[in-house]
Amino acid sequence: MLHPIRKLARAIHRRSVWQVLGGFLLMTWGVVAGADALTHSAGLPGWTPRMALVLMLLGLPVVLSTTIVQGGLPWLRIRDVVDPNERVGLTPEEVHVIPEAHPMYGTSLLTWRNAILGGVMAGALLVTSVVAYLTMWALGIGPVGSLIAQGALDPGDPVLVADFESRVVDARVARRVTEGVRGHLARSSVITVVTREQLADALARAGYPGSTTLGREAALALMARAEVAAVVVGEVAAAGSGFRISASVLGGDGAVLASQVAIAEDTEQLESEVRVLSARLREKLGESLRAIRASDAGPGL
Numbered sequence: 640m641l642h643p644i645r646k647l648a649r650a651i652h653r654r655s656v657w658q659v660l661g662g663f664l665l666m667t668w669g670v671v672a673g674a675d676a677l678t679h680s681a682g683l684p685g686w687t688p689r690m691a692l693v694l695m696l697l698g699l700p701v702v703l704s705t706t707i708v709q710g711g712l713p714w715l716r717i718r719d720v721v722d723p724n725e726r727v728g729l730t731p732e733e734v735h736v737i738p739e740a741h742p743m744y745g746t747s748l749l750t751w752r753n754a755i756l757g758g759v760m761a762g763a764l765l766v767t768s769v770v771a772y773l774t775m776w777a778l779g780i781g782p783v784g785s786l787i788a789q790g791a792l793d794p795g796d797p798v799l800v801a802d803f804e805s806r807v808v809d810a811r812v813a814r815r816v817t818e819g820v821r822g823h824l825a826r827s828s829v830i831t832v833v834t835r836e837q838l839a840d841a842l843a844r845a846g847y848p849g850s851t852t853l854g855r856e857a858a859l860a861l862m863a864r865a866e867v868a869a870v871v872v873g874e875v876a877a878a879g880s881g882f883r884i885s886a887s888v889l890g891g892d893g894a895v896l897a898s899q900v901a902i903a904e905d906t907e908q909l910e911s912e913v914r915v916l917s918a919r920l921r922e923k924l925g926e927s928l929r930a931i932r933a934s935d936a937g938p939g940l
Contacts (some may be wrong), residue, residue: 659706674765682929684772694761701754708749720887735866741857764910776922786869786888791896795937796868798830799838801858803886806876812906813875816884816913820871823917826934830843832930835868849887859893869896871920884916888923 674691677683775781779788786792800821805813825832835853842857844864858870874884881904888897901916903909919929 659702661697663702667692667699670695679932680929681745682927682932683769684928687769690768691765694765698754698758698761701749701757705749705751705754785925786896791890792830792868792924794829795831797833797866797873798824798869798888799833799853799858799861799867799922800871801855801873802823802853803872803884804855804874806874807882812909815909816873816875818884819910819913819922820873820917823914824871824921825928826909827921827924828930828934829870829921859889862889862891862893865891878902879904882909884919885911886887886916888920903936 657883658673671688671692674683675688678685708738750787771891772783776785777788779785779790787794792798802815803817805814805818807813822922825834842853844862844866855870855872856939857870858867861867862870868891870889871886872882872889876883876885881902884901884903886899887895889894897920899916899919901912903912918928921931922928
């Protein structure tokens with residue numbers, strides 16, 4: 640392990656600040672692009688590329704500082720004090736010794752070996768975080784655990800999407816959001832979304848004969864009669880010039896099992912934000928991100 644690190648450290652040591660910066664930025668682009676590709680192909684959490692980018696940006700000042708200390712600028716360059724014929728088997732620190740007259744004398748942390756090991760540790764942190772998240776989701780542990788894994792729902796349970804309440808002037812926006820969420824959840828492979836056509840008899844039995852709307856009260860009444868296992872309720876409110884969309888999954892006792900919020904800056908963003916909100920709900924219900932992304936290619940609103 641140390642031998643490749645030594646070879647890489649020596650290769651980097653011979654590069655200028657601008658060469659190292661360009662190479663680091665190119666590597667950052669490759670890491671983030673690779674994380675994004677894996678996110679969509681392997682069903683990794685949506686925050687994986689962002690975390691990879693943050694870790695790379697945190698490493699940028701370390702890399703630049705190490706480059707300067709190890710010889711990136713002419714007036715701070717560390718001269719080799721070891722005969723070139725005697726370098727075999729020596730570490731970069733042993734070859735490029737900082738003399739006492741150098742302004743960086745006494746610096747022992749900013750070495751290429753430490754920088755490279757720090758990068759390896761950052762990669763391990765990213766992988767560990769992703770694995771821990773997926774494990775907790777699959778086993779129903781903590782706030783990221785799926786509802787099916789936690790036992791709150793069973794696979795195939797009927798779930799009802801109530802009409803979203805409208806807190807905006809144009810009530811048509813709430814209707815668009817309702818149909819969008821209902822349509823996206825209907826694609827789920829782990830639950831069964833109750834359609835309006837299936838509700839007529841159930842609403843009549845619950846005391847809502849001939850009802851054309853499915854508000855929160857009627858939905859909870861159906862759940863109380865064990866017609867459905869869970870209910871999705873929500874509202875659309877004004878948020879500046881846009882809309883704040885909130886949705887919650889209610890269990891058999893009316894308790895909130897999961898909640899999600901999305902912000903659409905205007906009506907043109909409604910479809911994309913409803914798609915994101917619905918995907919988060921489906922993941923929380925117990926559907927894998929890979930399955931969600933595979934089925935999420937159809938029209939939204």
